[in-house]
Amino acid sequence: MSENNSDAAPTTPGDVAQWMLSVIEEQGEMSQNNAYYQINKQFGVGFTTVSNSGSPTIKGSVLNAFKEISKDTVIWERGDKKWRKREFYDLPGRQQY
Secondary structure, three states: OOOOOOOOOOOOHHHHHHHHHHHHHHHOEEEHHHHHHHHHHHHOHHHEEEOOOOOEEEOHHHHHHHHHHHOOOEEEEOOOOEEEEOOOOOOOOOEEO
């Protein structure tokens, strides 16, 4: 799934989102920073950016694809800046505090 592999179809935001989901399913969670660095390493810098405040971020196209495929199974812990598997005790909605 590397962008640099000329024999394969170009990597899409959906491919990156699917990779994120598979990591969370396997490991239980993923921090934003880890996602940023791993995406850059595996898929190239075209799927990440740096915010105006200097924070590493994942591009909106990837996040939108990720939200779509994980809306019922993954939540975002705002304070810890990480995604994790949804648990029975989580409140409704995507974002937890």
